[in-house]
Amino acid sequence: MPKLYLKPIYSDVKKIKVDIAPGVETEFVDRDRALAQIAEWAEKSTRWPVVIFGPEGCGKTAFLRQAASALRDLGYDVFYLHPLDRVFLAEVDDPDVKTLFLELVRKTLEDERWGRLSLAVFDLTREILKKRRRKIAVIADDVFQAIGLDKAAAYVKGLLNMIEHPVYSYEKIVVLVATSEGVTREEIGRHRWAELTPMWNMPREGFHQLYEKLPGAKPPFEDVWRWTGGNPEMLARLYKAGWDVEEAVLHLMQNKKLSAEFTRRWRRWLELAVEDPDAIWTGGAPEELVRELEARNLIVYNMYDRRPSFWVDAPPPERDSELGIGKNVAWQTPIHREAVKRALRKT
Ligand SMILES: Nc1ncnc2c1ncn2[C@@H]1O[C@H](COP(=O)(O)OP(=O)(O)OP(=O)(O)O)[C@@H](O)[C@H]1O
Numbered sequence: 126m127p128k129l130y131l132k133p134i135y136s137d138v139k140k141i142k143v144d145i146a147p148g149v150e151t152e153f154v155d156r157d158r159a160l161a162q163i164a165e166w167a168e169k170s171t172r173w174p175v176v177i178f179g180p181e182g183c184g185k186t187a188f189l190r191q192a193a194s195a196l197r198d199l200g201y202d203v204f205y206l207h208p209l210d211r212v213f214l215a216e217v218d219d220p221d222v223k224t225l226f227l228e229l230v231r232k233t234l235e236d237e238r239w240g241r242l243s244l245a246v247f248d249l250t251r252e253i254l255k256k257r258r259r260k261i262a263v264i265a266d267d268v269f270q271a272i273g274l275d276k277a278a279a280y281v282k283g284l285l286n287m288i289e290h291p292v293y294s295y296e297k298i299v300v301l302v303a304t305s306e307g308v309t310r311e312e313i314g315r316h317r318w319a320e321l322t323p324m325w326n327m328p329r330e331g332f333h334q335l336y337e338k339l340p341g342a343k344p345p346f347e348d349v350w351r352w353t354g355g356n357p358e359m360l361a362r363l364y365k366a367g368w369d370v371e372e373a374v375l376h377l378m379q380n381k382k383l384s385a386e387f388t389r390r391w392r393r394w395l396e397l398a399v400e401d402p403d404a405i406w407t408g409g410a411p412e413e414l415v416r417e418l419e420a421r422n423l424i425v426y427n428m429y430d431r432r433p434s435f436w437v438d439a440p441p442p443e444r445d446s447e448l449g450i451g452k453n454v455a456w457q458t459p460i461h462r463e464a465v466k467r468a469l470r471k472t
Pocket residue numbers: 143144145146151152153154155156180181182183184185186187188267305335357358361
């Protein structure tokens with residue numbers, strides 16, 4: 126009897142290992158819908174570069190690493206670039222290209238011209254395809270800081286050209302990019318060169334699984350959910366701080382440079398926004414303030430329609446006032462909102 130050929134589906138994806146906190150290693154948790162999306166991209170190719178944005182620490186990097194691994198398992202040649210973490214991988218079958226890439230990585234680690242390596246993928250994919258039609262994936266995590274924010278749009282255009290006008294034809298192609306820069310999103314969004322796709326913090330169920338992985342005594346899940354809104358980075362930070370929420374809030378206040386001058390200047394709007402983030406959408410808040418809040422990664426401005434096809438993984442709820450999620454504007458996590466509240470109280 127002929128063997129049944131079963132198409133790989135997301136549940137078959139080999140999960141990568143991730144570190145949630147020092148000494149706490151786990152498998153990639155949940156994000157089932159996002160895993161199914163990888164399988165779909167692998168099947169159909171991405172028509173545009175998929176540029177993923179979302180709250181800091183929501184899990185973009187973990188997801189892209191998982192995507193790189195899954196695509197490799199599906200027979201793709203994968204380039205993975207993460208200049209901020211100094212991680213560059215060429216999981217490709219062509220030994221010559223692999224050698225070229227490693228040589229370039231070695232040079233780059235010496236002279237720290239990270240942008241050059243990000244640009245090299247254009248030549249390297251061409252080199253691979255010159256020899257044979259293949260499945261190619263380019264996965265670029267936070268490359269815009271390395272190549273310069275002013276060149277972000279041009280880089281994305283280059284990636285689009287790779288999809289639309291390849292010098293040598295490919296079998297399939299998947300291009301995924303993540304950015305934690307709210308500002309680049311605007312720059313890229315002005316052109317129609319990419320599919321700008323938001324990703325939110327983890328859904329409650331999945332986040333619960335992650336919470337369970339943390340050892341030791343911990344506060345009830347309900348509290349952790351209300352503080353973090355499902356943000357895995359915030360979960361890790363709280364864990365490291367011995368669940369001291371106060372410490373996490375103060376840390377963020379410093380980190381975001383919420384100075385007396387800043388809060389005094391924007392007090393009226395900030396007071397409205399901590400009550401209801403949509404106030405800065407409907408109330409016509411100054412563009413300068415919106416840019417400031419975006420650049421500091423405090424809010425996500427212009428949340429998309431919650432239709433799942435617009436999102437990586439599950440979209441957030443339409444509104445959740447407890448978590449600071451409005452229809453059009455959302456605080457990245459409740460702790461981000463709390464940091465602003467504290468700063469307001471201090472001045
Ligand atoms: N699905 C997941 N399963 C297990 N751990 C996860 C998952 N998603 C994220 N994490 C962990 O949560 C932390 C934050 O995630 P990650 O670094 O991927 O976020 P990010 O969105 O890339 O952040 P940034 O905006 O700072 O780049 C990391 O320690 C990561 O390993």
